[in-house]
Amino acid sequence: MRDEELYEGIDDTQSLTQKYLGLSLTKFLMLLIVVLASGVYIGILLYGTNSLEVLLGLQDYEEYLQSEINRLRTQNAELQKEYFELKEISAK
Template sequence: MSEILDHLPKQRRKKNTKALLAYGAMAVCVIFAGWYIGNILFGARGLDVMLDLHAKREQLSKQVSELQQENAKLQKDYFELIGLDPERN
């Protein structure tokens, strides 16, 4: 009977060790997944940076359009002034 009792704690230690290793491996996987997702969302090539760049591109496109319209108006004014100046003809 003592042989059975001596054998029992060794099995429990093996099970506890396996469970501890499994929990450790899961913890490492969870930490890695958290780091990876955080890097995707907020890293150098992340979603946050991409959305900021998209907004900046739209703002610059609007600014270019406004400057083109202003340039066209100023060119029109310039050519009208040249046409009215008799010394330049």
């Protein structure tokens, strides 16, 4: 009789997730799905082909801008030289 009284006080209706995590099985599965989906999404953002394509595109654009800067500097130097030559001629 004593053992039966002890077992009556124990609640066997709780699932494992309720016992150890305090969550119902459905809430635990929903949380697990959200965490896995978030992990996959962040992984694709960081390491996916799209981010690699963007990085390579930005590197190409940076090279283009550097060459454009050099071209414009050269053109500016030539135009300034021409301007000062014309200014010297008109001053005489």
